[in-house]
Amino acid sequence: MNNRKTFRTELCDMLGIEYPILLAGMGGLAGEGHAAQPKLVAAVSNAGGMGVLGATGLPLDELRAEIREIKSLTGKPFGVDVLLPEDLSVSPPPNMSLAELKRNFIPKQHIDFVEKLAADYGVPLTEIRQELVFSVEHSKKQIQVLLEEGVPLYCAGLGIPDWLVPMAHEGGMKVLGLAGNVRGALRHKKARGDFIVAQGYEAGGHTGRIGTFALVPQVVDAVAPTPVLAAGGIGDGRGLVAALVLGAVGVWVGTAFLFAEEANVTDIHRKMISEANEEDTRVSRVWTGKTLRQIKNPIQEAFDSSGLRPLPMLVQLLLMMDLINSLAKAERYDLLCAPTGQIVGLLKETKPAKQILDDMVNGAIKLLGETLPTKVKIES
Numbered sequence: 001m002n003n004r005k006t007f008r009t010e011l012c013d014m015l016g017i018e019y020p021i022l023l024a025g026m027g028g029l030a031g032e033g034h035a036a037q038p039k040l041v042a043a044v045s046n047a048g049g050m051g052v053l054g055a056t057g058l059p060l061d062e063l064r065a066e067i068r069e070i071k072s073l074t075g076k077p078f079g080v081d082v083l084l085p086e087d088l089s090v091s092p093p094p095n096m097s098l099a100e101l102k103r104n105f106i107p108k109q110h111i112d113f114v115e116k117l118a119a120d121y122g123v124p125l126t127e128i129r130q131e132l133v134f135s136v137e138h139s140k141k142q143i144q145v146l147l148e149e150g151v152p153l154y155c156a157g158l159g160i161p162d163w164l165v166p167m168a169h170e171g172g173m174k175v176l177g178l179a180g181n182v183r184g185a186l187r188h189k190k191a192r193g194d195f196i197v198a199q200g201y202e203a204g205g206h207t208g209r210i211g212t213f214a215l216v217p218q219v220v221d222a223v224a225p226t227p228v229l230a231a232g233g234i235g236d237g238r239g240l241v242a243a244l245v246l247g248a249v250g251v252w253v254g255t256a257f258l259f260a261e262e263a264n265v266t267d268i269h270r271k272m273i274s275e276a277n278e279e280d281t282r283v284s285r286v287w288t289g290k291t292l293r294q295i296k297n298p299i300q301e302a303f304d305s306s307g308l309r310p311l312p313m314l315v316q317l318l319l320m321m322d323l324i325n326s327l328a329k330a331e332r333y334d335l336l337c338a339p340t341g342q343i344v345g346l347l348k349e350t351k352p353a354k355q356i357l358d359d360m361v362n363g364a365i366k367l368l369g370e371t372l373p374t375k376v377k378i379e380s
């Protein structure tokens with residue numbers, strides 16, 4: 001006899017999954033690679049949630065290879081997240097040399113600052129020409145790969161451009177978009193995305209200014225009937241139940257899954273998160289030009305106290321890219337960005353992803369035995 005309890009919301013029916021828990025599409029800047037890698041994606045999908053590949057920065061051939069790897073590990077639905085800045089007007093022209101790009105876009109005092117940092121830490125600042133992944137052309141090619149590979153869900157980390165949703169829907173792919181305020185959520189609704197993630201200030205990675213508790217009900221009301229998932233600070237069954245009570249149909253979970261055995265996290269990042277408490281993260285624009293929550297770190301502290309103005313998103317990334325690559329090459333992961341949310345202090349141990357998901361579901365079921373929000377059905 002199967003005694004496993006079901007725990008479903010309408011999100012499960014819409015996505016064809018068992019539990020309303022999505023692995024956040026966690027990418028990476030360099031060195032460490034992307035935390036939400038194929039093994040973690042497949043583990044979460046196989047456990048009844050939905051894994052989402054953090055594919056930001058992946059060249060097209062690697063993107064296709066990773067999607068195929070996921071398909072070889074699970075027959076369950078999964079998603080792919082690519083950070084797509086809504087405004088690509090600041091995207092540097094792809095054919096310019098790195099030196100030209102820097103000359104044209106970056107103030108000298110910023111370059112001096114980075115060069116001094118590299119010298120202070122004794123890492124040679126090697127110029128590494130990155131493929132510029134943020135352009136409309138590249139993004140369209142990425143979506144094309146997703147459609148060709150029959151990916152069920154596309155997740156847009158930073159905004160949904162107008163052209164994307166019709167293209168995705170035509171190919172049978174659903175679209176989810178992240179928003180940090182009501183205005184952003186309404187833009188997703190206008191673009192006709194299928195799901196909106198209301199992501200609060202507590203979250204690891206790029207984050208806005210509004211806390212999850214205040215944000216979720218306001219987004220739910222503003223975009224109804226579009227289904228909303230909650231994100232930012234959800235680490236166990238209590239967070240899951242709270243999200244549902246606030247009107248969400250599911251949760252989008254990042255930091256808690258950094259503790260999964262299958263997460264692609266360096267040993268240093270793993271040690272940092274297992275020792276961190278709720279006070280140990282900082283929001284800074286140092287790495288990408290956009291506010292990003294990470295474990296506090298000497299490079300971030302040096303930039304934030306330098307008085308230098310953060311540059312627009314892609315330009316700041318361009319400024320930092322050589323240093324990021326050089327630090328990664330020197331294996332100075334202690335100095336690199338380790339995106340992590342404030343819930344980090346709740347979690348301590350590394351576990352299989354299935355265990356993290358099961359604990360969240362079982363904790364929620366136990367709580368809901370006492371209080372039952374109307375959107376949840378529990379059956380034996």
Ligand SMILES: Cc1cc2nc3c(=O)[nH]c(=O)nc-3n(C[C@H](O)[C@H](O)[C@H](O)COP(=O)(O)O)c2cc1C
Pocket residue numbers: 024025026027028035054055056081082083156157158178199202203204205206231232233234252253254255256258338339340341342343
């Ligand atoms: C290590 C890490 C990497 C992340 N990378 C991305 C990314 O590439 N794209 C994206 O849309 N969000 C990214 N995020 C944000 C997550 O998608 C998610 O919104 C957030 O982790 C949810 O909050 P939580 O960390 O409190 O669970 C990242 C978060 C973390 C912790």
